[in-house]
Amino acid sequence: MLDAFFQYELLRNTFYTGLLVGLIAPLLGAFIVVRRQSMIADGLSHVTLAGLAFGLFMQKKYTLLMFAPFHTGILFSIIGALIIENLRDVYKAFQEIAIPIILSVGVGLSIVFIALADGINTDIYTYLFGSIAAISSSDLRLIIFISLLVIIFIFVCYKDLFALSFDSEFAIVSGVKSKTLNFVFILMTALVISASIRIVGVLLVSALMTLPVATGMRIAKSFKQTIFYSIIYGEIAVIVGLITGYYFEIPPGGTIVITSALLLGLTLLFNKLKAVRSLKKDDGYAA
Amino acid sequence: MSDPIVTVQNVYHRYDQQTVLENINFNIEEGAFVGLVGPNGSGKTTLIKLMLGIEKLQRGNITAFGQPIQKFKNKGRISYVSQKANSFSRGFPATVKEVVSMGVIHNQRRFLPDQKKDQGLVKSALQKVNMEEYINRNIGDLSGGQQQRVFIARAIANNPKLLILDEPTVGVDSQNVEQFYDLLSKLNQELGITLVLVSHDIGAITTYVTDLLCLNRSIHYHGNPNEFESLTDEQRSILYGHQINTITHNH
Numbered sequence A: 001m002l003d004a005f006f007q008y009e010l011l012r013n014t015f016y017t018g019l020l021v022g023l024i025a026p027l028l029g030a031f032i033v034v035r036r037q038s039m040i041a042d043g044l045s046h047v048t049l050a051g052l053a054f055g056l057f058m059q060k061k062y063t064l065l066m067f068a069p070f071h072t073g074i075l076f077s078i079i080g081a082l083i084i085e086n087l088r089d090v091y092k093a094f095q096e097i098a099i100p101i102i103l104s105v106g107v108g109l110s111i112v113f114i115a116l117a118d119g120i121n122t123d124i125y126t127y128l129f130g131s132i133a134a135i136s137s138s139d140l141r142l143i144i145f146i147s148l149l150v151i152i153f154i155f156v157c158y159k160d161l162f163a164l165s166f167d168s169e170f171a172i173v174s175g176v177k178s179k180t181l182n183f184v185f186i187l188m189t190a191l192v193i194s195a196s197i198r199i200v201g202v203l204l205v206s207a208l209m210t211l212p213v214a215t216g217m218r219i220a221k222s223f224k225q226t227i228f229y230s231i232i233y234g235e236i237a238v239i240v241g242l243i244t245g246y247y248f249e250i251p252p253g254g255t256i257v258i259t260s261a262l263l264l265g266l267t268l269l270f271n272k273l274k275a276v277r278s279l280k281k282d283d284g285y286a287a
Numbered sequence B: 001m002s003d004p005i006v007t008v009q010n011v012y013h014r015y016d017q018q019t020v021l022e023n024i025n026f027n028i029e030e031g032a033f034v035g036l037v038g039p040n041g042s043g044k045t046t047l048i049k050l051m052l053g054i055e056k057l058q059r060g061n062i063t064a065f066g067q068p069i070q071k072f073k074n075k076g077r078i079s080y081v082s083q084k085a086n087s088f089s090r091g092f093p094a095t096v097k098e099v100v101s102m103g104v105i106h107n108q109r110r111f112l113p114d115q116k117k118d119q120g121l122v123k124s125a126l127q128k129v130n131m132e133e134y135i136n137r138n139i140g141d142l143s144g145g146q147q148q149r150v151f152i153a154r155a156i157a158n159n160p161k162l163l164i165l166d167e168p169t170v171g172v173d174s175q176n177v178e179q180f181y182d183l184l185s186k187l188n189q190e191l192g193i194t195l196v197l198v199s200h201d202i203g204a205i206t207t208y209v210t211d212l213l214c215l216n217r218s219i220h221y222h223g224n225p226n227e228f229e230s231l232t233d234e235q236r237s238i239l240y241g242h243q244i245n246t247i248t249h250n251h
């Protein structure tokens, strides 16, 4: 069944990208979920869309081919991350407000660039919902680079990041450089989002970062286990989603997220059954 | 007598237009068990955040271990149980071991995986608070009182000289509060950790502390808790800055 994927280079690239994204999105997502920052992913993905649309517009209107949408998307995402950090500083008392601001500006810019680039076309469609066949070898190399960067970052800063996520004040007293770490973290988030969009699309990128984590948290006993299970769930969703998407000609964003949601539902159901069963067991002893 | 480990001189602090601390002066001597009390909003959390260097000092001087707070490198000497610690743990997928391990990250080897020595520190900290059998449990599955013990273990894991606790008994049910204060006394007397205990419940802590500080924007009383207890209700209410109920303490 996987034959088709490995026959064509572009499909193969997509598959590899999927595997990488299935790893780094839940890896960062685990921290995003426990820090209650899921909305940041949504905000940044819409800014990335503006970047993609901007690249498309430059290419179409001015045939400036150096503005590859993938690259302008990354650029916008990073700028969005910088602005969010800045706004959070300005609005100390209500930091959540940074997200709706950045999200709406992202959507606004997207609409403008899409219209200027002559309206909705297939490119925009793939940005929104993800796509199977769109990844060149040079894009794949960039995604591999991003993945390595993220994995090294988490590996090196794991303890500090974990402490900061759990109790920022204690972490600061312990000498964690919270400002720097928060800054690098949001930059990494921006990179992961712009890489993941290739596969799942703008609308569902935050789902890939959070759904597997929501599932992993249900069965994990520790934070390390949460990360581990989240990645397993993320990979299952990506692999199943890409293959079914390919065979049924559905954008993979939809199939990946539906798979994720099914995994979550099954896990919750399984937990319920387990709880009911252990209750029954207790009754048995009492009788 | 040795030098005080913390000195606070002429400290003022304001947020926007509101002055929350005014002309604060006191020292913390090594080995003391200081009770910092005052009603809600009296500036207790702000004061300890200044002492910890979390909040930037605006006016006055604070020194810790002989160094100005602005230049002070903590290196694990001052530790902290924040007022918020409790709310963070709800639903957070972490084991007791993972939580206490955060207490040893200031060691140089922070970027490497856990080492034997760190694991030893984590275990012995849990023993000191009688929670060693919970080491692999999920923090969210524990009661409020048990969670608070875990946070103490985290705070003492690296053997600090001074431990500051901000309203640690919020969320601990009343039967366990006494046990909790006993634990603090033990840390103070047996391990020699200097303690600052922040509370808005003045009655319960006066029997445990060696120094009492009553704060309500400025310091209204600083001294021996027994002398404070011997005052009339009315005098004490004025010093505390709020009505004191002597008979019941069941918050």
Ligand SMILES: Nc1ncnc2c1ncn2[C@@H]1O[C@H](COP(=O)(O)OP(=O)(O)O)[C@@H](O)[C@H]1O
Residues within 6 Å of the ligand: B015, B016, B020, B038, B039, B040, B041, B042, B043, B044, B045, B046, B047
């Ligand atoms: N970051 C802040 N920004 C503005 N006002 C604050 C801030 N933190 C505390 N305050 C205000 O300062 C006063 C003292 O607060 P706090 O130090 O938390 O008192 P306590 O811990 O004794 O309850 C309160 O009126 C509070 O609303």
Ligand SMILES: [Mg+2]
Residues within 6 Å of the ligand: B044, B045, B046, B083, B166, B167
């Ligand atoms: Mg307070």
